[in-house]
Amino acid sequence: MNPRLTTLYEYPFERLARLKTGVSPPADRRHIAMSIGEPQHAPPEFLLEALRRHVGELDSYPTTQGLAALREACAGWLTRRYALKEGSVDPGTMVLPVNGTREALFAFVQAAIAERPGALVAMPNPFYQIYEGAALLAGAAPCYLDTLAGNGYLPDLAAVPPAVWQRCQVLFLCSPGNPTGAVLPLEYLERALDLAERHDFIIASDECYADIYLDEQAPPPGLLEACEASGRTRFERCVVFHSLSKRSSVPGLRSGFVAGDPRLIARFHLYRTYHGSAMPVPTQHGSRLAWQDDAHAAANRALYQEKFARVLPLLAPVLAVERPAAAFYLWPEVGGDDEAFARALFAREHVTVLPGSYLGRPAARTNPGAGRVRISLVPPLAQCLEAAERIRNFLGSRA
Numbered sequence: 001m002n003p004r005l006t007t008l009y010e011y012p013f014e015r016l017a018r019l020k021t022g023v024s025p026p027a028d029r030r031h032i033a034m035s036i037g038e039p040q041h042a043p044p045e046f047l048l049e050a051l052r053r054h055v056g057e058l059d060s061y062p063t064t065q066g067l068a069a070l071r072e073a074c075a076g077w078l079t080r081r082y083a084l085k086e087g088s089v090d091p092g093t094m095v096l097p098v099n100g101t102r103e104a105l106f107a108f109v110q111a112a113i114a115e116r117p118g119a120l121v122a123m124p125n126p127f128y129q130i131y132e133g134a135a136l137l138a139g140a141a142p143c144y145l146d147t148l149a150g151n152g153y154l155p156d157l158a159a160v161p162p163a164v165w166q167r168c169q170v171l172f173l174c175s176p177g178n179p180t181g182a183v184l185p186l187e188y189l190e191r192a193l194d195l196a197e198r199h200d201f202i203i204a205s206d207e208c209y210a211d212i213y214l215d216e217q218a219p220p221p222g223l224l225e226a227c228e229a230s231g232r233t234r235f236e237r238c239v240v241f242h243s244l245s246k247r248s249s250v251p252g253l254r255s256g257f258v259a260g261d262p263r264l265i266a267r268f269h270l271y272r273t274y275h276g277s278a279m280p281v282p283t284q285h286g287s288r289l290a291w292q293d294d295a296h297a298a299a300n301r302a303l304y305q306e307k308f309a310r311v312l313p314l315l316a317p318v319l320a321v322e323r324p325a326a327a328f329y330l331w332p333e334v335g336g337d338d339e340a341f342a343r344a345l346f347a348r349e350h351v352t353v354l355p356g357s358y359l360g361r362p363a364a365r366t367n368p369g370a371g372r373v374r375i376s377l378v379p380p381l382a383q384c385l386e387a388a389e390r391i392r393n394f395l396g397s398r399a
């Protein structure tokens, strides 16, 4: 087997399962799972209906490029969501459907990395774990850019020496960020574009939380928007990753798309024809409708906004927790060992949260996730409120 497999880290949820092994939580309280970012709101009925209507179309192999109508819907959504100029995203050459962004983030790096000594893939730290695994299996070393409270949870691009950028082949950005919920401002994205141009690397921007944000007046900007704002109308060196998992609450559908620089999309398309990851036709039909409709995404977002509005006042008096700009996570400091906190909270209150250190690496000095936990506000509101009360209880009993 590929010896690089031995370089992969244990996945956070396996570590979490081990952490909870042998612990007996109170059986009289139902379990509240807030560790995994798996949306649980009801998906839009029209999407489910489209899947049922098209289920008969499983009798042919789908193409890698997917239906033109789906790619047009994706391009249309990008244009509306980021107020791009009409026609700036060509659905024929700039968009590809993917089976969820997870596989696409991984596969893109396999297609992008040119193996040479010292090859780097830069990424925020803490980070969505696929970035690192993709880099390691492609034969590149991860270069971790810490996202700390002191710099607004934004990776400090200016702190990276030019010699490191010279070795960088792909820079991952994640905005809105998981786990911090931080949003990269447009000027920040433009600075990243300047660096990519100067040092000739690709920016892979993971924007799968694009439609989950707290301030209705401030939708998070995107990388293609920054390209257009700075005159890069062919989205040179850029790919963005978008997903229906969070936007439409269908994590099981496995539906997303990549869009951007047509040269990169063409090469990635070639890679994917061999990789064998075409999207089933019924999924394409349902997805097309979902990208065309913004009302259900707004209703979904409102549910998260309500959760933040109700949960934060309960937790803020007892925990160092901030209101994020976007996504659906809380990222509080727990005043000590995050693993011990998560384990004890599970043992006493039957609430599962994810130790922050599982999502980061001790790159520069310490692990920037240490001393924090990630709390996903994905359960129904009543359960989120119940969990907040239990966390208060837990912290009260420790005092």
Ligand SMILES: Cc1ncc(COP(=O)(O)O)c(C=O)c1O
Residues within 6 Å of the ligand: 037, 099, 100, 101, 102, 103, 128, 174, 177, 178, 206, 208, 242, 243, 244, 245, 251, 254, 255, 256
């Ligand atoms: C930052 C980030 N990127 C990508 C994904 C993958 O989403 P999907 O494969 O469902 O599109 C997730 C899922 O939790 C995520 O948090």
